[in-house]
Amino acid sequence: MDNKNLIKASIMFGGGFLLFLALKSTATNSTAPTTSTSPSGTASFDSTPAPTQENAKIVMTAYSDALKAGEPPHVMTELNQEMMKEFGMRCYIDNSGQMVVCDVKGDTVLTK
Numbered sequence: 001m002d003n004k005n006l007i008k009a010s011i012m013f014g015g016g017f018l019l020f021l022a023l024k025s026t027a028t029n030s031t032a033p034t035t036s037t038s039p040s041g042t043a044s045f046d047s048t049p050a051p052t053q054e055n056a057k058i059v060m061t062a063y064s065d066a067l068k069a070g071e072p073p074h075v076m077t078e079l080n081q082e083m084m085k086e087f088g089m090r091c092y093i094d095n096s097g098q099m100v101v102c103d104v105k106g107d108t109v110l111t112k
Contacts, residue, residue, distance in 0.1 A: 049087060049088050050088070051087070051088055051089050051103045051109045053109075053110065055087040055088075055089065056087075056089055056101045056109045056110035057110065058087065059083045059087055059089045059090070059091050059101050060091055060099055060101050060110060060112060062079060062083065062091075063076070063079065063080075063083075063091035063092075063099065063101075064099060066079055067093075080092075084104070088103055088104055089101050089102065089103050089104075089109055090102060098111050098112065099111065099112045
């Protein structure tokens with residue numbers, strides 16, 4: 001009888017502690033500063049890094065490796081979105097079959 005009460009008390013204490021941790025992390029996350037967005041809800045590209053040749057090569061390599069791996073189009077789109085956030089550039093294949101890396105404005109940075 002005494003062991004059952006001890007087990008129940010341990011479960012209640014453990015559950016309460018887990019609930020406390022969950023609420024604490026939720027409260028911490030809700031007070032975090034929000035990122036700035038433009039009125040249309042899309043991310044602002046004011047904070048993107050300036051395009052460099054080294055970063056353009058990284059973007060092109062990542063895109064070509066994903067193509068070689070046979071990634072579906074939605075994965076390629078997600079990859080370009082991540083590259084745009086991190087490097088301020090995206091990659092695509094143009095009509096002539098060349099791989100092109102361009103910046104936020106659409107200016108070509110690197111072709112291959």
